Amino acid sequence: MRCPNCSYLDSKVVDSRPSDDGMTIRRRRECLSCGRRFTTYERLGESPLTVTKSDGSSEVYNRHKLFRGMLTACAKRPITSDQINALIDDIESELRASNTNQIASKRLGDMALERLAGLDDVAYIRFASVYKDFKSIEEFKQALEDYR
Numbered sequence: 001m002r003c004p005n006c007s008y009l010d011s012k013v014v015d016s017r018p019s020d021d022g023m024t025i026r027r028r029r030e031c032l033s034c035g036r037r038f039t040t041y042e043r044l045g046e047s048p049l050t051v052t053k054s055d056g057s058s059e060v061y062n063r064h065k066l067f068r069g070m071l072t073a074c075a076k077r078p079i080t081s082d083q084i085n086a087l088i089d090d091i092e093s094e095l096r097a098s099n100t101n102q103i104a105s106k107r108l109g110d111m112a113l114e115r116l117a118g119l120d121d122v123a124y125i126r127f128a129s130v131y132k133d134f135k136s137i138e139e140f141k142q143a144l145e146d147y148r
Contacts, residue, residue: 001029001040008033021089049095050102061103063088070112073127077120087115117147 001011008031015028025042049061070084091111095103109131116124124147134140 003031003034003036004038005036006031006034011038021086021093023089023093047101051105051108052102053105058102061108063092066091066108066112069130070116070123070127073116073130074120074123075126077123079120079123083119087112087119090115121147 002009003011010032011029012032013027014030014037017026018024019026019041023043027040027042028037029040030037050058051061052058066088067081067084070087071081074084091108094111113124113128113131116127125144128143128147129140132139132143134143
């Protein structure tokens with residue numbers, strides 16, 4: 001594992017424990033060159049999930065892309081990155097349970113919206129405004145009405 005501080009390629013595992021969801025292992029590592037400690041997460045390797053976009057093209061599912069979108073929606077709200085990761089873990093668990101390797105981007109966005117609705121109203125509306133690409137204030141008002 002490459003050290004995030006000095007980019008040295010060798011490190012030793014100092015501590016290893018399963019995460020709360022039982023699907024991830026959290027490891028504390030120490031760089032053998034600079035001595036700095038850092039955390040890594042290990043997940044089970046599975047066949048890649050493909051996201052089918054509205055224009056018909058496909059791309060490999062990117063957890064970080066979903067995380068960035070949700071983090072932006074949750075900016076300046078009382079929501080931690082751990083809570084966002086838990087939402088994404090929940091989405092990924094549901095997708096794995098469905099035994100499919102393809103998901104429509106619309107369904108993925110809807111899954112994120114469902115979970116944000118239960119977490120924070122403002123984050124929900126922020127995510128919806130980007131995801132649903134409102135063209136007018138009327139569309140925005142309608143989304144607020146539908147949410148209530």
